[in-house]
Amino acid sequence: MKKVGNPNSISRVLLFSLAFVLTFSIQIFAQEAAAPAAEPAAAAPVAAAASGDAAAGKALFNAQCAACHKLDAKMTGPALRGVGDKYEKEWLYKWIRNSADLIKSGDERANKIFNEFNQSPMTAFPQLSNADIDNIIAYTMEPIPAPVVDVAAVPGGKVEGGGISNEVILGALALVLAMLVVMLFLVNNVLSKIAKANGIEAIQKEKSLPIWKAFAKNQFLVLVTVIFLLLSSAYFAYGWFMQIGVDQNYEPIQPIHYSHRIHAGDNGIDCKYCHSSARESKHSGIPSLNVCMNCHKNISEVAESTLAEGKEYGVDYNIEIQKLYDAVGWDKANQKYTGKTQPVKWVRIHNLPDLVYFNHAQHVTVGGIECQTCHGPVEEYEYQKQFAPLTMGWCINCHRETDVKLQDNDYYKKIHEELSKKYGVDKLTAAQMGGLECGKCHY
16 A cells, blocks of 8 residues: 555645635735725805804904803803894993993893802903904804714724625625635545545654653753742742732722823923822822812813813713712802712822821922822823832932932021031932931831
8 A cells, every 4th residue: 555645734734824815815805895984074164143253253252251151051151152142232242341330230131140140240341342242242153063973983894885894895705715614624535535545545653752751751851940930939929929018000990080181281280289288298188179169160061172082091071070060069050059969989099008107298398309209290191090119119219319409498408518518418318318217207
C-alpha cells in the first residue's frame, strides 16, 4: 500500500486561508457598503420681525436680559417667547426703560407682573433705543426651533437612500462562507474514500513525548521554575498588601453630578468659593447646597453646546440641575422654595486614617499650597477622583521638596531666619523646619 502525506492537513490549510480571506473581505465590503449619511438639509431661515433684526436682538438679549429671563421658562422674570403678541410696543418701551416708574404710575399690568414675580425689581435700561428694543422683541417672536434629527444615527445600522444595508451584505457573505466550508468537508471526504479504494494510506506522525512529561523529568528546570514562582509570588503579595487603604484614582458616582471641569475650569470658579472652610478649618468641608443655588437659582438649563459636551460623558446636566432643585425644594416654575427638602448622600473620596492629623488651613492659608498639589488638576475632571495616593511616603516627599513661602507670611519668619543660618541655606523646606517629626502628623 502506498503512503502519502495526510490529506487532512491540506484541507486545514485551505480552510483557514479561506476563512481569513473571507473575514477580511467582509470588513472591506461592510465599509464600502456603508454609504455616507446624507447631510441634514439646511434649515430654512426664519424671517425676522418686520420691525426688528432677530440676530441683533439675540445678542442684546444674551447681554442684557439672559441673567433674569429665558424664552421658554420662568426665571427671576417671566418667559419672553411671543412677548410682542402680549403687549403693545409703546408699553414695552416704557417697561424696559424704567419698570419702576410704570409700577408707581399704577399701571395694572405692570403691578400684576411685579407681584407675580415676588416683587423683584427689574433693572432699568434707559440706554436701549427703540430700535434695540424692536430687535429684542423680534428675537423673542421667533418660533421654537424644531429638533434636529441626526440622519447619520439610523437604527439598525441601515443606511437611508435605497442602499443595501450592512446586515444583508454580511448575511450573504456568511452564507457563502458556510457553503464553502461544507464543500471543503465533502471534497475531503471524497478524496479520503478514493485514497482508501486505491490502497493509498496517509503517513501517520510518530507520537512524541508530551512537553509536560519532558519538563517533569528535567529536575534543574523544575527547581528554577519553583524558585521563580516563589519569588514572583512574594513580590506581588508584597505589592498587594502595600496597596491596602490606598485609594488612588478612586472615582465614585455622586448622587448629583458635579463637573469640576465646567465650574473650576470653564467658568474659573475658585476652589475656596465652594470649599470656604479650607481657609480656616482642619476640613475643607462639603459645600452647602445654598452655595450652589447662588448661581443655579437663575441657571436652570445649560447651553446646547454644554449639553452636547455632557452627552459625551453620559451626563444630562439639565437633569442634574433638577436633582439640585429637588434637594433644596426649589420650584423653578413659580420661582420660590417649597420647604420640601431631601438629603443628598455624597460619597466621600479623600479619607485619611484616624491616626493622621491633617489641617487644611495650615497648608492652604499659612503654607500657601495650591489645591491642585494634593487634588490634581481638578479643573480638568468631569468626575472627581483621588489624584494622589496620600500615603505617608508621598507626604514626606512633599515636605522634603516644598520650600516654605515667606512672602507676606510672618508666621514662619523668625524661625526661618534662625534655621536658615544653622543649615547655611537661603530657603528652608518643610522637612528642615520640623515637617518630618512624627508628632506633627500623628496623635
